[in-house]
Amino acid sequence: MTSPFQDKQEAVSYLESLLNKNLRVTTTDSRIFVGAFKCTDAESNIVLQYTYEYRHPTPQQAQQQNTTQGDPTNSNPTNPTTTETTTTTTTTETTTSKIKLDLTSRYLGLVVVPGQYIVKIEVEEFASQLRGRGLL
Amino acid sequence: MNSFDDEQLPLTQGFGDLSLGNDYYSPKPGLAFEEPPSPMISSEGIIAQEITDKFLSAAAKLEPGELVKDGFFTLFESVGALEVMDPKMDSGCLAPGESLDDDYDVSRLLSPSEVIGIIDQLFSLEMAWHLGYPLSQTLFTSVYVEKLQHPNPTTIHDADFIRGHAADSPRDPMHTVLRAYCLGLLKACYFVNERIKSEHIYEEEDFVTNTYNRSLLESLNRSDIYDEIVTARQVLRDTHHTETNELAQALDFRLQFRLAFLRAIELSELRTDPASLTPPWAEMQAVWSKISKTRDLGSAVPGAFSTKIQRRLASTMPPRPIVQPSAQETQRHFEKLIEDGMSVLNVLNYTDSQSLLKFVLTFQAQKPQPMVYVRALLQNFLFHDMIILGQLSIRRVMDDDLSIVVLPDSILLDPINDTIEAPHQPRFIIASHMEIFRQRAAQSYLDIFRAFCQNRCRVRRTLFHSLQDWEMLQAEAEEIDELLQPHADEKLLVYPPRTGGIPTGSMPLSSWAYHYKLQLMQWTVQLGFELEIYQPNELASMYWYLAYLAQTHIYHIDRIKFFTTHRLETTHPTSPQYPRSQAFLEHTHALTRATFSLALALSTLYTALARLGLLPSLTTSSSPLAPPASSSSRPYSTDALRHEIRMKPFASVSLPDLPSHEMMVQATTRGGMSSTAGLLEEVKGSVANVRRQLGVLAALAGDDGEEGTKRRDDNGVAGEWSTANGNKVFAVGCLDRWKGQVVEGWMKAVVEIEEVVERVSKAENETKGGGVKGEGVVTRLKLKVPRPSEAGHEWWIVPRIVKE
Structure with missing residues (x-):
């Protein structure tokens, strides 16, 4: 892997720019942890604060939801997740099967995600700020 | 505020600080429902950008051990962080191939015997909770219980494990029964939990009040739940002929029990006349015996209980095993719960303050101690709203x-x-x-x-x-x-x-x-003896100290008596308060004398046994690796220092003086002043005194306990004082219990002492002629200091001869 960073200083300042932003860290068992980024080290162990755990519904739940909810109508391909605000569960819409599914969530607080289990890291940005920076 | 509050608050706070993210979500049970709704994983305004590779390569540039961290975030905080994917910490971590779902289908039809099986398992789990295990490991492992209360039902109709049930379509009869049972169960748990939370009980020591963000049907009406149970019983009657079908009958008993328990709880809030509060408890007792007889009708449904549910509870703990007492234990504990629940109501019959104190003392001294809920009830009866027993x-x-104590009929x-x-x-x-x-x-x-x-x-x-x-x-x-x-x-x-x-x-x-x-x-x-605080080599000195305290107390009672008698003789009043006070002083005098003589007897006995080398060393019960017990082998302390530590709580008391170490050594070695045989004779003398005092107490209490109980009912009116039996020993309402614990319990200790003295004297006499003094007895006899639970009475630890 060719590193996008020329020197260490650049890498550190990039990581520092992420501090206190909300990260979404997906682990090997396909859970997603969303929390404020507090700390990392050389092995990419990540400390998140105020973390919620989101879990994809199990096949059984998926089936139930599928039968009760029916097909979705408004799908937006650029944004793979939509939300449902009335309950504590959050709805996602899988792009593959085109149905709405509830992600079950749980509050965990302060967590460490060991680097070896991380498969995906996303940073949450305000769309308005991205637009302001001309990135969108 | 009292000392309990001062103690407890920082503790709870301390635990709160340990849990994760406490500034966001408080795990305190009372606030459990204020958990913020989880944020939406996405919204119009927020966009997630993938940065996986960039992040990982940036992190790879760091030196081993180097950190990038927020300046306000301390590593100390991170110690409390939950490590994801660690099976010991991360409750969401699944074993490979494991599914979060229970494959149990709550809508499947159940046979009556399966419902009995599930209900009986719920009984065991309920009892485990009463005994101090968390709900997560007990009732909340039931799939039915979980489905019933999550998502939290707001109406009685919602409260069903099969959600979305049409209002007009009839439920399966067995589902109706199980649902009604669970409703009654959870509501009872809610009231029990609330009662315990409102009194002084030590979380982690006695009881876990955490409900893991489940409501225990808080928002449902008590009367709605009554209705559901009554309806379910009706359904049972309609579909089966309860009188002929023993399965239906067994189910009906279980529903009846739930109804009675809820009523018992409801009535206990009234704190009125015990006679009117007792019927539901009596009903529970009657029904419980029928329930235990029909236990064999049930067939277990193991699939209906799962530890997996714990992953969805508001807890950061990974699943722990289900705690389930056996059927026999469950039965024993329920019987005890019901019995104590019924007898605690008697505290509401107030006659005098000393009987009240004795009620509390003897009630709590029971072995095993009454369960936490009953103790919470007792506290509630005593102190709620600062109105003692709801009336005083x-x-x-x-x-x-x-x-009673000092000022009869005083201005x-x-x-x-x-x-x-x-x-x-x-x-x-x-x-x-x-x-x-x-x-x-x-x-x-x-x-x-x-x-x-x-x-x-x-x-x-x-x-x-x-x-x-x-x-x-x-x-x-x-x-x-x-x-x-x-x-x-x-x-x-x-x-x-x-x-x-x-x-x-x-x-x-x-x-x-x-x-x-x-x-x-x-x-x-x-209580130090009861709780095994003292080592065997301390027993002589601690019993001596107890005798010393009792003796001081006797002198003090004599002084009070002197002034009371003088006042009575000079004024000749007719108030019934005088005989009452005199009876109290007489009773306390006898009791304290018994304490004094028994403590002295045991102290002297241990002194004699120590001289004969018969006292077991410290190591007998603990590990064989521990050093031997003689003083010289404990190089980091001295007897004087140990004495200072042991007596520290009493050191600040100015009267009576704290005996010095020298004084206690003198008292427990007797400086070789009297012969061992002489010491054993002294024990006999003291024990004879105890017998005499216990005789006095038994006579005061009246020999016929039943009679005392009967008369108590006649004397229910507070303030009046007659010479009825329970009254003379100030044990109205707890006479039989008091007699069992003190008069009979202490007598057991007396008998044990007499036996030990007899056998030791005999062995000593026989060996004296033949060999070196002392040695012969050691080889012939072997003594063991019993645990308090094995002793005749927990306060009087009499050594046992285990080998002759």
Whole structure:
């Protein structure tokens, strides 16, 4: 892997720019942890604060939801997740099967995600700020 | 506020700080429902950008051990972080191939015997919760319970494990029964939990009140749940003929039990006449025996219980195993719960303050101790809203107690004093001083009752705290006594009589405080024996100290008696308070003398056994690796230092003096002054004294316990005092229990001592002629210090001869 960073200083300042932003860290068992980024080290162990755990519904739940909810109508391909605000569960819409599914969530607080289990890291940005920076 | 609050608050807070993210979500049960809704994983305004590769390569540039972290985030905080994917910490971590779902289908049809099986397992789990295990490992492992209360039902119709059930379509009868049962169960748990939360109970020691963000049907009406159970019983009757179908009958018993338990809880809130509160408990008792007889009809449904549910509870704990007592244990504990629940109601029959105290003492001294819920009920009955037993003011109880102990028929306690408005009147002055005293003493007095409502270790610990308080109270009471004395029209007397000392007043208030202080000190030492605080080599000195305290107490009672008798003889009043007070003094005198003689007997016995080398060393019960027990082998301490530590809680007490180490050594070695045979003779003498005093107590209590119980009912009216049996020993409402624990329990210790003395004397006499003194006995006899639970009475640890 060719590193996008020329020197260490650049890498550190990039990581520092992420501090206190909300990260979404997906682990090997396909859970997603969303929390404020507090700390990392050389092995990419990540400390998140105020973390919620989101879990994809199990096949059984998926089936139930599928039968009760029916097909979705408004799908937006650029944004793979939509939300449902009335309950504590959050709805996602899988792009593959085109149905709405509830992600079950749980509050965990302060967590460490060991680097070896991380498969995906996303940073949450305000769309308005991205637009302001001309990135969108 | 009292000392309990002071102690408990920082503790709870301390635990709160340990849990994760406490600034966001408080795990305190009361606030459990204020968990913020989880944020939406996406919204219009927020876009997630993938940065995986960039992040990982940036992190790879860091040196090993180097951190990039937020300046306000300390590594100390991170110690409390939950490590994802660690199976010991991360409750969401699944084993490979494991699914989060339970594959159990709650909508499947159940046979009646399966429903009985599920219900009986729920009984066991409910009991495990009562015994102190968390809901997560007990009731909340039931799939039915989980589906019933999550998502939280807001109406009775919602409360079903099969959600979205059409209102008009009939439920399967077996589902109706199980649902009604679970509703009754959870609602009862809610009330039990609330009751326990509202009283002083030690979380982590006694009971776990955490409900893991489940509501226990908080928002549903009690009456709706009654209706559901009644309807379910009706359905049972319609579909099966309850009279002929034993399965239907068994189910009906179980529903009836739930109904009765809910009623019992509802009625206990009233705190009125025990006779009107008892019926639901009696019904529970009757139904319970039928339930246990029909247990074999059920067939277990293991799939309906799963530890997986714990992953969805508001807990950061990974799943722990289900805790389930066996059917026999469940039955035993339920029987005990019902029995205690019924007998605790009797506390509401108030006759006098000393009987009330004795009720609490004997009720809590039961082995095993009553369950937490019953103890919470007792506290609620005693203290709720600062109205004692739902009918008496604290002042009323305190004045009653003062009149029993020191001030029968006294002007100091005359309620008329309060109506005098002229400030120069002695009665006005008395009223104002007494009010100051009451305000000062009330909390200390109530704390004694409250302390005894705790678990046994806490009782001892709390009494130690109270001791300091009573020490100060006694000093303050002395000042008030001196202020009151000129107004109370009391003749000064020389005490002890005919010693030519300076005449003094009776000092009633400080005498009262001193009485309780001595009582507290004796209880504390006695609880030390019960809780196995003392090592075998300390027993001689601790029993000697107990005897010392009891002796001081006897002298003090003599002094109170002297002044009371003098007042009675000079004024010839007719108030029934005099005979009552005299009976109390007589009873306490006998009891304290018994304590004194028994403690002295045991101290002397242990001294003699130590001389003969028969006392087991410290290592007998602990690991064989521990060093041998002689003093020289404990190089980092000395006997004097150990004495100082052991006596530390008593060191701040000015009266009675703390005996010095030398004094106690002298008392427990007897400096070789008397022969061992002489010591054993002394034990016999003391034991004979105990027998005599216990005889006096038994006579006071009346030989026929039943009669005492019957008469108690006639004398239910507070304030009156007759010489009925329970009254003379101030054990109205708990006479049989008191007799069993003290008169009979202590007598067991007496018999044990006599036997040991007999056999040791015999062995010693026989070996004396033949060999070297002492050695022969060691080889012939082997002694063991029993655990308190094995002893005849927990307070009197009599050594046992295990080998002859």
